[in-house]
Every structure is written in structure tokens, then in C-alpha cells.
Amino acid sequence: MPSTITLPQNPPPLKAEAKSLDFYYGDFKALKGVSMPVYENKVTALIGPSGCGKSTFLRCFNRMHDLYPGHRYDGKIELYPDNVDLLDKQVDPIEVRMRISMVFQKPNPFPKSIFENVAYGLKVRGEKNRTVLEDKVEVALKGAALWNEVKDRLDDLAVNLSGGQQQRLCIARALATDPEIILFDEPTSALDPIATGSIEELVGEIKHKVSILIVTHNMQQAARVSDFTAYMYLGELMEFGETNDIFMKPKRKETEDYITGRFG
Amino acid sequence: MPSTITLPQNPPPLKAEAKSLDFYYGDFKALKGVSMPVYENKVTALIGPSGCGKSTFLRCFNRMHDLYPGHRYDGKIELYPDNVDLLDKQVDPIEVRMRISMVFQKPNPFPKSIFENVAYGLKVRGEKNRTVLEDKVEVALKGAALWNEVKDRLDDLAVNLSGGQQQRLCIARALATDPEIILFDEPTSALDPIATGSIEELVGEIKHKVSILIVTHNMQQAARVSDFTAYMYLGELMEFGETNDIFMKPKRKETEDYITGRFG
Amino acid sequence: MNAEKTSALRAIIRKARRYDLLVSALGLLFLSIGILTLAALFVDMALTGIPRLTPEFFTNFPSRRPGEAGILSSWVGSLLVMFVTACVAVPIGIAGAIYLEEYARKNWFTAVIEINITNLAGVPSIIYGLLALGLFVYTFKLGQSILTAGLTLALLILPIVITATREALRSIPQHIREAAYACGASQWQVVNDHLVKYSMPGILTGVIIGMSRAIGETAPIITIGALTFIAFLPPAPGQINIETGAAAGLFDWLWSPFTVMPIQIFNWTSRPDPRFHENAAAASFVLVLMTLSMNALAIWLRYRLRKNIKW
Amino acid sequence: MAIAPPDALPSPAQSKLAEFARAKAARARRERAIEGLLLLCASVSVLTTLGIVYILIRESVSFFAQVPIKDFLFDTQWTPLFDDAHFGIMVLMSGTLTSSFVALCIAIPMGTVIAIYLSEFAGHKTRETLKPMLELLSGVPTIIYGFFALLVVTPLLQKVFPELPGFNVLSAGIVMGIMIIPYVASLSEDAMRAVPMALREGSYAMGGTRFQTAVNVVVPAAFSGIASAYILGISRAVGETMILAVAAGMQPTLSFNPMEPAATITSFIVQVAMGDLPHGSIGYQTIFAAGLSLMLLTLCFNMAGYYLRKKYREAY
Amino acid sequence: QVVKIDGSSTVFPITEGVAEDFQKAKKGSVKVTVGISGTGGGFKKFCRGETDISNASRPIQKKEMDDCKAAGIEYYELPIAFDALTVVINPKNSFLKQITVAELKAIWEPAAQGKITRWKQVNPAWPDAPIKLFGAGADSGTFDYFTEAVNGKAKASRGDFTASEDDNVLVQGISSDVNAIGYFGYAYYAENQAKLKALPIVNPKGQAVSPSEATVLNGSYEPLSRPIFIYVNAKSIAKPEVKEFVEYMLKNAAKISKEVKYVPLPAKAYTLGQEHLNKGKKGTVFGGKNEVGITIEELMAREASL
Numbered sequence A, B: 001m002p003s004t005i006t007l008p009q010n011p012p013p014l015k016a017e018a019k020s021l022d023f024y025y026g027d028f029k030a031l032k033g034v035s036m037p038v039y040e041n042k043v044t045a046l047i048g049p050s051g052c053g054k055s056t057f058l059r060c061f062n063r064m065h066d067l068y069p070g071h072r073y074d075g076k077i078e079l080y081p082d083n084v085d086l087l088d089k090q091v092d093p094i095e096v097r098m099r100i101s102m103v104f105q106k107p108n109p110f111p112k113s114i115f116e117n118v119a120y121g122l123k124v125r126g127e128k129n130r131t132v133l134e135d136k137v138e139v140a141l142k143g144a145a146l147w148n149e150v151k152d153r154l155d156d157l158a159v160n161l162s163g164g165q166q167q168r169l170c171i172a173r174a175l176a177t178d179p180e181i182i183l184f185d186e187p188t189s190a191l192d193p194i195a196t197g198s199i200e201e202l203v204g205e206i207k208h209k210v211s212i213l214i215v216t217h218n219m220q221q222a223a224r225v226s227d228f229t230a231y232m233y234l235g236e237l238m239e240f241g242e243t244n245d246i247f248m249k250p251k252r253k254e255t256e257d258y259i260t261g262r263f264g
Numbered sequence C: 001m002n003a004e005k006t007s008a009l010r011a012i013i014r015k016a017r018r019y020d021l022l023v024s025a026l027g028l029l030f031l032s033i034g035i036l037t038l039a040a041l042f043v044d045m046a047l048t049g050i051p052r053l054t055p056e057f058f059t060n061f062p063s064r065r066p067g068e069a070g071i072l073s074s075w076v077g078s079l080l081v082m083f084v085t086a087c088v089a090v091p092i093g094i095a096g097a098i099y100l101e102e103y104a105r106k107n108w109f110t111a112v113i114e115i116n117i118t119n120l121a122g123v124p125s126i127i128y129g130l131l132a133l134g135l136f137v138y139t140f141k142l143g144q145s146i147l148t149a150g151l152t153l154a155l156l157i158l159p160i161v162i163t164a165t166r167e168a169l170r171s172i173p174q175h176i177r178e179a180a181y182a183c184g185a186s187q188w189q190v191v192n193d194h195l196v197k198y199s200m201p202g203i204l205t206g207v208i209i210g211m212s213r214a215i216g217e218t219a220p221i222i223t224i225g226a227l228t229f230i231a232f233l234p235p236a237p238g239q240i241n242i243e244t245g246a247a248a249g250l251f252d253w254l255w256s257p258f259t260v261m262p263i264q265i266f267n268w269t270s271r272p273d274p275r276f277h278e279n280a281a282a283a284s285f286v287l288v289l290m291t292l293s294m295n296a297l298a299i300w301l302r303y304r305l306r307k308n309i310k311w
Numbered sequence D: 001m002a003i004a005p006p007d008a009l010p011s012p013a014q015s016k017l018a019e020f021a022r023a024k025a026a027r028a029r030r031e032r033a034i035e036g037l038l039l040l041c042a043s044v045s046v047l048t049t050l051g052i053v054y055i056l057i058r059e060s061v062s063f064f065a066q067v068p069i070k071d072f073l074f075d076t077q078w079t080p081l082f083d084d085a086h087f088g089i090m091v092l093m094s095g096t097l098t099s100s101f102v103a104l105c106i107a108i109p110m111g112t113v114i115a116i117y118l119s120e121f122a123g124h125k126t127r128e129t130l131k132p133m134l135e136l137l138s139g140v141p142t143i144i145y146g147f148f149a150l151l152v153v154t155p156l157l158q159k160v161f162p163e164l165p166g167f168n169v170l171s172a173g174i175v176m177g178i179m180i181i182p183y184v185a186s187l188s189e190d191a192m193r194a195v196p197m198a199l200r201e202g203s204y205a206m207g208g209t210r211f212q213t214a215v216n217v218v219v220p221a222a223f224s225g226i227a228s229a230y231i232l233g234i235s236r237a238v239g240e241t242m243i244l245a246v247a248a249g250m251q252p253t254l255s256f257n258p259m260e261p262a263a264t265i266t267s268f269i270v271q272v273a274m275g276d277l278p279h280g281s282i283g284y285q286t287i288f289a290a291g292l293s294l295m296l297l298t299l300c301f302n303m304a305g306y307y308l309r310k311k312y313r314e315a316y
Numbered sequence E: 001q002v003v004k005i006d007g008s009s010t011v012f013p014i015t016e017g018v019a020e021d022f023q024k025a026k027k028g029s030v031k032v033t034v035g036i037s038g039t040g041g042g043f044k045k046f047c048r049g050e051t052d053i054s055n056a057s058r059p060i061q062k063k064e065m066d067d068c069k070a071a072g073i074e075y076y077e078l079p080i081a082f083d084a085l086t087v088v089i090n091p092k093n094s095f096l097k098q099i100t101v102a103e104l105k106a107i108w109e110p111a112a113q114g115k116i117t118r119w120k121q122v123n124p125a126w127p128d129a130p131i132k133l134f135g136a137g138a139d140s141g142t143f144d145y146f147t148e149a150v151n152g153k154a155k156a157s158r159g160d161f162t163a164s165e166d167d168n169v170l171v172q173g174i175s176s177d178v179n180a181i182g183y184f185g186y187a188y189y190a191e192n193q194a195k196l197k198a199l200p201i202v203n204p205k206g207q208a209v210s211p212s213e214a215t216v217l218n219g220s221y222e223p224l225s226r227p228i229f230i231y232v233n234a235k236s237i238a239k240p241e242v243k244e245f246v247e248y249m250l251k252n253a254a255k256i257s258k259e260v261k262y263v264p265l266p267a268k269a270y271t272l273g274q275e276h277l278n279k280g281k282k283g284t285v286f287g288g289k290n291e292v293g294i295t296i297e298e299l300m301a302r303e304a305s306l
């Protein structure tokens, strides 16, 4: 079944684009011919019932699947403006990950200090100058709205932060390296409503600098934070369009059923 | 906030009744003053958002919490007609479990043969006579609509069955001992739609012999299989009533919001 | 991203990758050092010892003539000691582990047992030898017998059996226990009908590893004083002594003097005649083959048998 | 809340109840008996420890009645069975520490690198074949390692250091180290693999290489497990007996030079035990005093390990 | 039906050989265990009545006699063979041609501990190389005999040497170290002549004599040649299997001693032993003193006088 894709009238510049992307976990085909644009400095939400392949799709963008044997891509994800195919065997996954950051469902700070956590990406990139590191860490923590809470205890272990703070720390960590895209995989599902609110706000703020893909199982969240929404079902992209359109007048019956909660 | 409980006009006989039941996981109070009737040979569905305490409530009925230190009940669950308080310290939990069976979310057959699985409850009760066992196993498997599929391979390992078959096997295991109540904790959430259908059918059939409590996160399922529905939220029973009423004209705003999918 | 930045990035990645290569290389190197050592040891013994591995080698008693010397008394001794060890360590170890894993409530006593077992696992084997000498030999007057040796080694491998059993029990998912309890089973029924059965592969692995450790233990056996020339077998139950005509009792062998493989090896290597060293190599080869095949069996069990029990 | 009162008719359930009550008492008795039996078995380990402590202390008390504790701790000679007896445990300690140090210099770095390699670099197949092979190393009886050290490794080392005596701590220590590698590697690897994938993914998602991920994330997160592995390695080294008895020369001199022969606590004990023990003599008591020192030494390491585990537990 | 023997490692090869043949001859109806505890260790067990026979590479000492007496244990003393306690060095050692007892003492006396560490300190003619020492363990008769013979007092020795009850350890150590010197029973040297060099000892008459069967027999290998014994518990000899074993031993000791490279005593010595047994002549002819440098004739004379 072909996806129903409704492009906006004045499309913003493209940041990336999946082109008939298939994905296999061993023999199991988890993504079936997904083609979808990602617009620059916009938030694109991925919604769909559990197991439909949202996380799988998201993790293609930073080649996370490369870590596991037997996981296989087929198709392309073009990154613009330099037109590289992220999935190309020739392309170094580490390079891809340096350009595209990710925030996970469960906050996963490293067992290090707050400072070290945020500085990690920079250190990996060869930055050694302490002043530069300190500056960038501060900027990133401010960007993740965490600076005020932690500025006096940058050397504390990150695991001692609360869940919401940890997640913002992970966002700071992702922000610190000036990525081109940030992938969020249900970033608030482990958090309480207040922490969720602050993360959503954050997403709204940072999208001015970076393109965002966000997986969520919470319709309201998708409606609140995203500019575009993609509805996936059983490994296929069912419908893609501007968020308002998807929620107000979905083109497909399945999308409507899902959004109104009649199914899933 | 007191629960909104709407009893039917001609209430069927009571099988059990929770009376201001509190439950604590250590210091965390997971159930707050739940009072609710369970009617004989009826299906009562428990619905509510994740973490609201449905499973916790269900597992009080067979004293499953006794297995863990620090879990504590407060209040009563009366079992009729003999008026025992299931939660009474004097009452042997093993005795409770012999009268009240349970089917779990994930099918959990023992790594033994199909026969041994179904016969286990009987063996625990001291039944040794092979013919009796064989008869009862057959009846139970028939009751669980599994007989035809497995009658030729009763000695096969149960784990080699498909998910849906395994779950029906677990139901047969629960049925074999003629329990007075069967507790189902999201029995279909790990199954595909076809297996789900057959389990739902089964529930409809066995309810003529036994009272049923079923936790489900699937509204449609609750509507389809149950006679009564209880909506729980944050450890409290919000609303209880006949299923039709709850789904068609819920008395409380929260229930309506949840059922129409505006929340959760 | 501009080309200049990209190439800078690539340079950094290349540099970082070097360490990947280094660790892989070192890891493989170190692994092969370990494995080659094992191979060297094995080949060395095999080359010296194999010519001596005739059937008579297994059926002859030790002798002052290297060509006639065999390992009959020592392999029988090892076997009997292992038998006693297993009979003591396996039930006690499994029962203890079941208690700790399934029954123990959190209190100071179980905490003491826990810490204690961890500590015991690190206690040098020679200390067990001292325990046996002071307690079994001199206090309980069990003498330098098969029983003493078996008990000593049983205590030595008890922590291994307990730990393996606990791990096996822990790997049984909670939902299996819940399923059994939900059927109305009592705790002992859950343990006996399910947990013990499903953890058998893990327990067996632990037992075999423990036994393979015990069979090669030398120091504690020397400490209890078994450095002896033994050219006879312990009395089989009911065996008739041709001189006295008396029949041996069912458990007489437990009190018999004995020797074991490592002691025999030790004895032969300390002989001046180099031909005894060939015997020692041959016996070592047999012993290593025994322990290695026990270990291999355990590993095989761990990877194969476990697959038969799915949850 | 008004619920119709239940009808009080007698029902079959009631007779069932009586039957249950009978069964219950018998069952409760049996369950308690079984629990008691199991507890007894669990206590065997405590009894073992008590036995060890009792025996060591009982004999050591008679020992220290004859040898002042000051001599024991500070004398620099160890000749307990000679006419002019000296009881300086330092001498044996120096041998034990030197040989353990050599062994750990081999086992800890090599074991750690192997663990990192197996857990973070090697593919599934490689790991599943190489790890068991490595574990076989710990299955070889130590007496055989002893002769290997003496007859194979020492001559090899003498090619490099012609001055090296035939019995020396170096060769015994190296072989001991190789023997200990699997303990360190296997347990560390288990600890590393227990680190949740999510943590690793965090690092990889930042563009980390395998090495960076291993060093910055996995090793710190698995630290308590790795520490346990090290502690076990140390206990093994300190308590190893036969390798040292066979290959290290049993020469009681106060020296930390691995190029020389040395006696360790353990090798002294077997050495004396080999010449059968005259029960009740000072010689007999010496080995218990030495054993007590060894026990205290391992206890120190175990305590350190316990503390480390406690401190660094749940890093993730 | 078990004959329990324990004691000297020096005597062990002979006893073991006898035990082996004896058990074969008896078709396994009698069991013989032979332990190696060293002479001292063996006597301690013997005097507690734990063993039937004790191997000894020196005569029983006063303290041991007292212990036995206290426990009511009487014994027969039966010389079995002669041994030459051999001082060995590495075959590559070129500067040592012979050694005097005084030089040995300088090396081994307790005062040398930690001080005498280089050959030059003993004899200025020798090179400035380290001395590596190997010797018998403290529970052994060999150690007692050597310290008595060299240092003048049993068990008086320096402690910083590689001590082992296991003579092969010593063989191994000495053969792999150019600067090594050590001592043990002749048998172990005889079996390892390729790896070791026996050092001629300057005897009281001033001749440098190498150990060998001949020099032991003619009494010129002094003071390090020594008789070795078995001691038989007088109560045990009442047991037929022990009696039989001892008689078998006396008949076969000469043959087996030779086989395992010891110097057998004249045939008369064994018959004398048998006579002592028959006539119930218990006790020792050495009076609890460790005598050094006794020759075969002297020994025979003493035995006859019991």
C-alpha cells in the first residue's frame, strides 16, 4: 500500500530524505519501503502503534543498527545539502553519528560527572582545551535549560540527578556538539508531567538551530511540538503531512482511527 | 475522592467483594481504598492508564503479593458464600490460590510437557491417579479450546506451542482445578489479533462456570467481553458499573476522557 | 557541512580508530598467549607422556621400576575421593543455595552467610588443608583417609556449587515461580517441581567445574598427609581378604589410606630417575585430559543444555 | 456503597474448606522442616569459616605463647624448624607479595584487555569460542603449572636473563599470572556485558568509537564487577600454592626481587606438611600461624573488594 | 592387614621397593603404605604408635627415645644400607675441585646467614660470584646428619637456602645454577650424574674423596657416609604380617639397595638383624647420639654387641 504523503505548499529546505527504506532484523522485515522527507529546522513527529517500526526508522538515521549483527538496511537516507547517503557502506557510521545526535527513551547518562557527560561528545571529537570545553558545556546546559540547576555541581555524578534532569542532561549532551539533526525516541515516556513539559518546551526552542525527528506515543505531544507528523503502521509509512492536517483532517481512515483512539 | 459505583438493578449473586482495600509496595501506596463487588459467573473488566494499579489489585485476589517482602495489604477481600476474608493473615495463601486461579500477561507455561502443565494444579492438590488426571486434563484442554490442536502431542514441550496456544494452555491449566474465580492480567496483550479473538471467545464461554476478573488496556476488548467494568486511576477506583453504562454514559468526566482516548 | 570540516572530522575519527585496532590486536594477542600456553603445556606433556599410555599404565600399581609403574591406585583413589566430595558438596551446596535464593529473608544471618560465601570462595585451598588437618585428622580422628580428603575437597568446592546453583536459580524468570504459586503450589513444591529441575544445567555446570577443580587439587591433600606409596586398592564392599577370610564392610573403603593423581604425579616428578618423569608426564596428561574434558563438558552443557529450557 | 448481602446458604465450597484446613497443617509442618534442613545446609559455609577460624586461632594461640608476637612481625629471618629458630613472617610475606605482584602484573592488564576485547570488540561467534577456551586455562591443575614453570618457562627466561637462578619468583609468577587470566577476564567480561546496551548506545550515538565507549562508559559502569574480578585474582595469587612450591625455590629470604628464589606462606605450609606434621610441636603450630597470616591477608583484600563493590554498585 | 611405614625420604626407595615386591608375593592380601615424612617426622608418628615401621636416615635421638618410652613403645633397630651424603655442584662450575669440612661449615653455619653470600668470602681463591644454596628440609635425617657433621650440632644451619624434602627439587635447582651447591643422598646424585657433579670431600686424613660404593665400603668417604635404618615397633612385630614383612625386607634389602643405588651392608649384617629379632634384642646401639663418620665395620661391631 503506497504511503499518503502530503507535502506543504511552500516546502522548507530539505535536511534529509528517506528513500524507499527497508530494514531487516535478521529475517524480519521491520521497515517496508519508507520514503519520507525531513525538513530543516522543523520538528517531525513519528507516531503509530507499538511495534510499528518508529524506533527502528529513527535509529536508521544514525546507523545505530550497525552495532548489532544481522541488522540490515536497504534503500537510502540522503543528507542535504551535501547529498551523502547515510546508509552507504562507504560512509563511516561514526561520522554520521557525529553529525546526527540522539536522545533515548530512558535517560542514559554515563557514569561520570555532569560536566564529563556533556563534554563527552566534544572530547570524542578531539577537543582538549579546557576553556573551550567549559564554554561549550555551559552553552549546551543552558540550551537544555539545566544550567541553573547544576552549575554549582558540575562535578557531581550524573546518575544522582532526577529523571527529568538526566533527560535534559542527555539533551545537553546531544546539543553540545552542534548536530545537524537530533533524534528523539520517546524522550518523555519515562518522565513525570512536569519534566515532560520542560522537555517539550526545550524541543520547541532548539528547533531553530537543528532539525528534529521525534518518536512519541502521545498524540497530544505530537500535536503540541511537531510541525510535521508521520503515521506508521506495521513497518510502513501510512501518512505524512503537516501536523495540523494530520490531526484535523487525516487523509486516511487508518490514521483517523489511530488518532481518535479507536484503535491501537 | 469516593468511587462512583453504580450497581445493577437486579444484582447477580456476589462472589467476592473488596472492602476499602489499600495496598503498599513498601512505602508506596499503590491502592487507595478500593471497594468493589465481583459478581458470580460474570466478567468484570479492570481498565485504566498504565500504572494505575490494575495488576496490583488483581494480584491481591490470589495473594500473589505475599511472595514478596514488604508488600502489604490493608482492608479486606471477602469471598462468598463462605465469607472468608482472603487477605486475613490466618488464611493460608496457598488455600486462596487453590480456589482462585490466574492467567498472566505473558503466557508462562512450565518448561514441561503439555500434559504436565495442565495436570500440575491437580498434582499439587495430591491427585495421583493417572486416569483421573488424564480425564481432567482432557476436560480442561477442551474447555480452553485447545484439545483438538494438541491431543496427539500431549507429551511435547509446552514451550514449542505458539503464543496463542500457550496462553490457552495457561487457561487450561487454570481451569483444570475448577477454580471459583479466574484472574486474567492482560491475557492477550502479547498475542496477535487472531489468538486474541480466540481467547476472548473462551472467556465468554467459561464465564458460565466461573467468575472472571480481567485486566485489559484495550477498551474494545473490555467492551466486548465484560459484563461489568471498573475504571481505575492512580490507585483509586474511579467508577464501577455495568459495561454498557460505563462505555455509553460514564458518570464521571475522567472515565469519559479515558474511554474516548483523550487521555492516557 | 563543508568539505574542510568533514576532512578534519575524518582525521579525528581515523586517529580514534587506531585505538580500536590496538585493543583488538592486543586482545587477540593476549588471548592467544593464554591459549598457546595451554597448548604448549598440553603438547609438552603429550610428547613426553603418550608413549607410556599403555593399558597396563592404568592397571598397574606404582612401582620402583618406571616401566612397570602405573596409576591404578591413584586413579581409583581420585575417583573415590571425588565420589565422596560429590556426595557431600552437591546436596549441601544445592540445598544451601536454594535456601539463600528462595527462602532467606533479609536479615543479619543471611547477610552473614552471603558475605561468608563470597569470602570462602577466595580462601586459599591450603587453608582448607589446614582446616582438615586440625579438624578432621586430629580432632575428629578421621585419619588420613578417603573420607577426610573427600570432606575437605567438598568444603573447598562448596562455594562454587552454591554460587553456580544460585545463578541458575536466579536465571529462572519470576513469572515461572508466579505461575506455579498461582496453581496453589507450596514453596517446597515450587522448588522441587520446578526450580531444581529447570536449573539443573546450571547446577551441573557448577558441579562439574567444582569437581574438575577438586580433582586437580594437590596442596590440601598434601597437607592432610597423603604423600604415600600405595600399591593396593581400598577394600570394595564385601571383598574377601584371602588371608583372613573376612569380608570388608560397606563403608570400609572410606577409612582406607589412598593416593590421588596429583600426588602420584608429584611423587614421580620427585624421583631421580628421569624415566619416572615420563610417567609423571603421562599421568599429568591423563589428569589434564580429565579436567579439561570435565571443563569442556561443563561449557558444552552451559551452551547446549540451557537451550532446551526456554521460557 | 450498598451491596446486597450474600446468601448464607451452605455450599460445596465449605466442605472443601475443611479438607484444606487438614491439608494445611500437615503441609505447614513439612514446609517448616524442609526450610530448617535447607537452612542447615546453608549454614555449612558458616561452620566452615568458623572451623577455619577456630583451628587457625587455636593453634596460633599456642604458637604465640612460645613466640613473642613482636618477633613474629619484625624478625627478618624465617627458620622455624632449625636449632636457632627465627619466626619472621615478613620473610614469607615478602615472597607472597612479590610473587602475587608478578602474577597480577600479568593477569590484570592482560585479563582486562581480553575482557574488553571479548565484550566490546569480538563478534558473537568469536566470543563464544574463545572465552570457553580461555576458561580451560583455569581448569589445569596447578601442580602441572608448577612443573611447566620449572621445566619450560624458567629455561626460556634463562635465555633472556642468563643470571636467572633455576628457582625464581619470576617464572612462577608469570605462570601463575597466566593461570589467573581467565578468572580476571571471564568475570570482568561478565560484568561488562551486564552493562545495559542503552548506556553504550549513548556513547555510540555521540560518535564514540568502540575503544572510547569501552573506556569511558563500559569500564566505569562495570567497575564494581571488574573490581570483584581483580579481588578474586588477587586472592588466587596470594593463595596459590603448588606453582610456588614447585618452581619458586622455597628459599626464605627477605627480598622483593623476583629474580631470586623465595618462600611464600603457602609454599612454606606445604613444604612443612610434606614432611609429615608432628602434631603439637612448634613446627606444627607454625604452619597455622602462617595460615592465619595468609587468611588475614586474603581477608584484607576481600574487605577491600567488598567496600569497592558497595561503593560502586549500581553505577548504571 | 595394613603395614604402616613412614619416615625418611632417603630410605624410602628401599622400603618402597621391598613393599612392592612383598605385596606382589603376598598377592595383595597384605597392604603396605610407605609415607615420606622425613626421619624426624617419621619418628614422631612412630613414637605415638601410629606406624609399625619407621624409616630413618640417622639413628634415633634422645628426645625421640624418651617420647617412645613415654608412650611405652619399644623397637628394634635394623640397619638396612649405607648412604653417602653427597655434596653436589653444577657441572659447569670450574673452580671447585674439592671442599673441606671447614669450608662447608663456613658456608652453612648459622652465623653465615645473610653474611656469607659470595664464594670469595669462603676462600679467597674462589671467584667473586654469589653462592646459591640448596639443602634438605628441616624434618629430614639428612639435614640432621649434615648439620651435625658439618656444623657440629644437629639442626644448626643458616636459614636462607632453598630447603626441600623433595630431593629432586634440589637436583633441579643445582643443575640449573652455575653457582649452586647443595647436598642430598647419594641415590639422587647417582641417578642424575649427567646434570650434577659430586664434590670430593677432604676427609679427616686429608684426602679428597668422591662418594661411591667403593669409598663408602672402605670407609674413606668421611664424614658424610652414614648408615640408614628401619625401626620396627616391638608390638607390631607380633602381628604376622609385620613380622613377615620385616623378614622379607632383611632378606631382600641388599638386592634392592643396590638396585636403588645404595651401598648394601655385608650379608652378615642382615642375619644379625634377624637374630636380634628372634632373640628380642630391642633398643638402639647409638644411645641417642648422632654419630658422625661411622664406618661399616664400626657399625657391625656395635650391632653385634647389642
Ligand SMILES: Nc1ncnc2c1ncn2[C@@H]1O[C@H](COP(=O)(O)OP(=O)(O)OP(=O)(O)O)[C@@H](O)[C@H]1O
Residues within 6 Å of the ligand: A025, A028, A030, A048, A049, A050, A051, A052, A053, A054, A055, A056, A057, A217
Ligand atoms: N532487535 C530486534 N530484533 C528483532 N526484531 C526487532 C528488534 N527490535 C525490534 N524488533 C521488531 O521490529 C518491529 C518494530 O520495532 P520498533 O521497536 O521499531 O517499534 P516501535 O514502533 O518503536 O514500538 P514502540 O512504540 O513499542 O517503541 C517490532 O515488531 C519489533 O518486535
Ligand SMILES: Nc1ncnc2c1ncn2[C@@H]1O[C@H](COP(=O)(O)OP(=O)(O)OP(=O)(O)O)[C@@H](O)[C@H]1O
Residues within 6 Å of the ligand: B025, B028, B030, B048, B049, B050, B051, B052, B053, B054, B055, B056, B057, B217
Ligand atoms: N514491585 C513493585 N514495587 C514497587 N512499586 C510497584 C511494583 N509493582 C508496581 N509498582 C507500582 O505500583 C503502581 C501500580 O502498578 P500496576 O502494575 O498495578 O499498574 P497497572 O495498572 O497494572 O499498569 P500496566 O497497565 O502498566 O500493567 C505503579 O505506579 C507501579 O510503578
Ligand SMILES: [Mg+2]
Residues within 6 Å of the ligand: A054, A055, A056
Ligand atoms: Mg520504540
Ligand SMILES: [Mg+2]
Residues within 6 Å of the ligand: B054, B055, B056
Ligand atoms: Mg499491569
Ligand SMILES: O=P([O-])([O-])[O-]
Residues within 6 Å of the ligand: E007, E008, E009, E010, E011, E037, E038, E039, E040, E056, E057, E136, E139, E140, E141, E142, E143
Ligand atoms: O628424608 P631424610 O632421609 O632426609 O630424613
